[in-house]
Amino acid sequence: MKKLIFFLFISTTVFSQRINFKGKLVDKETKEPVVYANISFLKSNKGISSNEDGTFSMNLNKKYLDAKIHISCLNYKDTIVLAKNVQNSILYLQPKNVELDEITLTKKVDKSIILGEVKNRVEGVHTSGMRMLAKYFPNDKRTKCCTYLETITIHFAKRNQHRKKSKFRIRIFSKDGKTGLPKEDLLNINLPVEIESGQQKAVIDISNYNLEIPENGLFIAFEKLFIPFNQYGKNESDTENEFFYAPIIGYTKYPKKDRNDNMYLYVKGKWQLSPLSKVKMMRKYAPAISLILSN
Template identity: 30%
Template structure:
């Protein structure tokens, strides 16, 4: 009887365990903030600044996709990820049109307000910008986005990508991570990227914000809950920060990243007609649009 009990206790650890490893380049140097996506379709994980990572509660034979700006995307089984080597792909990055920006005049595209935001998601999302004004304001100079964070200085990564002929995100236009920190609270953050002198391509430009799922972005709090017996108990809960704001839209123009870029169907609100959901009613049967705007200049 004791042998059978021991078997059932140990069995879960054999099929779901913590997977630890490190991501390096072909020279043995660590790669920071690599995206790691399980084949199960979960939102994924991030490597730390030193390339190390920890993936909880996953099967050793599950496949994981590793992607990072400037490196070839690879897929490996969990048993093979103790040391992941990624190879440089900067030679394949789409050529950036570099010119001399005057920056005497500028215009903000897709400007948004924050008072009506009710949906926040901790996932990589972005959208395509192809403004009619790009002939007059051809350079991308700033990216602005909304976030909600319980900690100050949570780190995010900004992705700037080309757009293919089908209007889909294509290749990274900047061969490095653009790391930004967001303030505590429900706030806008504006990041100046004028140093890269990016001229908007003919098909437009794709801008995405990635939440880095790293240790320093964790917010830990104590929650009180009621046990089955009715007793009140407490436990610590850690939640990744920040969350990004989304507004309701009639257009499906936001892309989400799991192991690949994809769009989502219309958002549904349960019992949208009830009084308790009056603030969420405007989201019902709408698409979620990421609160990202850009500033372009001459």
């Protein structure tokens, strides 16, 4: 009987320490919901994404309310606040002053090249805390004939539990001349992509945006969305039993010219070169992302 009482006491204590961290993100000027914003706890791998209505919700230990969160989203200024200041509240995000260029299609396409073509087996990249994964595409002698971005192809892992209907977002970044890391969005248009269960690749047509590859190259980034729609199971090895999220982007073996410094991760509110780049056997691999350029 004493053991039962002790067990119930421990269980009650554990559950009383957990809360439903929730709130809503809204555009400060238009009062419209901010969709698919990344909300990351700066000193841990925890995080969530806002839904189509701007709301977010996750179950966690109440100690995290005293932690700082980093909120980032396409076309909005990054925001760092204490989690407790967002709890059960509406947070207004300041939009960036982005001027969209007028798109005029006058070019005639008669040449094209493919960079990073996937020819080998695709494995899954399942990095804890990762919000975005990017691959660098240089502007080198191969691109002399063709500089306009036509299509992006993303390949996914074949594991059955990962292959569910899910959503992700494509981002295109410039290269920081000093750090060599992704810097500014080159395409300020929301590009969410939905794939079906079992789909092994997604082809995204961006030819209508009239984008040219910059002189120092660019990054194509896969942005993971931590939304209920993408949940497919719980991480049993995690003491707090958090969810896994689909889809799982793939990586594959490339010849040296297409490795492009391996892979870059956006974790805890900042970009970094993947630790896998320091592992000798992994240097032959890069994200399974290909890019077609045209003239």
